[in-house]
Amino acid sequence: MQINRKEFLKKAGIAGASLIAGGVLYSLFKGDDIITAVVESSAQTKWAMLIDVKKCAGKPDCSACMTACHKGHNVPAIDDIRREIKWIWKADFGNVFPEHTSEYMDVAVRSQKVIVACNQCDNPPCVRVCPVGATWKRADGIVMMDHHRCIGCRYCMAACPYGSRSFNWKDPRKILSGNDIRVEYPVRTKGVVEKCNFCAERIDVGEMPLCVEACSEGAILFGNVADPESDIRRALAGKYVLRRKAELGTNPEIYYLV
């Protein structure tokens, strides 16, 4: 078959263009599923928490979980709301679940305190924005923080829709007095971001998170939701539970029984 120069260039052009178009189409359809309502996971372990708001509200003055956590992780107590550091704290129901609150809701109900912490999202926005890989999702779902790598840019704080992250504006060692420091767990340094880590250091050695252990009401249930036989899966199976801002697609792993 005889082929002239013009014909050859034409055919080569068509072939090249279709190759590129194919690649583009493929990547478009395959995509990086950024927002997926339910992320399918084949992980053997996925840690999650179920908080019973009613049990918790029965003891409004209790702060056992917060004290245990903050003491155990050397979290300094700072009164200034703009500088404070929180791993686990209480917030009004109306602020935690604005989408489940109406203006006619009784003030007492709306201002009922709910325990909040880092939601250990399945699709964590903080991880997506961290430029240095200082925060990432472990295979068991825990969103970890590596303070060695954190450069304090606070992108993660801007990305987190729950305000679960705090920045160390001051050297926490200057706020914690010598007696408050638990030697086994490190303190942070000025200029890094910190948050709840689901007590990864305890889970890894087979212990329950500090808040779960500290709660006398048994209001916090912790377990592996990847295991259909686990207590938390049984508790979740037949109940109507809430998750904070689940519509954002972050897929939070803290469930609330209201």
Place this chain on the structure above:
Amino acid sequence: MYDGTKIIPGILLFMIVLSFPVWYDRLNGSAVIPAPEVKTESKYCVMPKGYMRSNHMVLLDEWRDSVIRDGDRSKVFAGIIKYDKSLSNSCMKCHNNKKNFCDRCHERLSVNPTCWDCHNLPEEAAHAN
């Protein structure tokens, strides 16, 4: 050689000035290699002394990465003892005097590791009790 009487003493003087840090240290007695104080009942460290002396920072980095990044909190065997991969909870249980152990070499070599910005010293434990 032209002007040899000036050049040779000049070179000698230059060499003396150049080697100032060496002979000044010798004369002052400050050229002694620092001896970190090891006060421990345990006979077993995680690695031989020579390796630890030159590579402890590599080992600590590996421990850090395996514990935090990989979540591998398995223990390290040394002789008959199991140790956690932890600076505060293993190393500094034996080598509990930072001033006489860590700082002696670090100061001499002018290195400033930031470990203790966050990780706690056993002195603080004594303080807490």
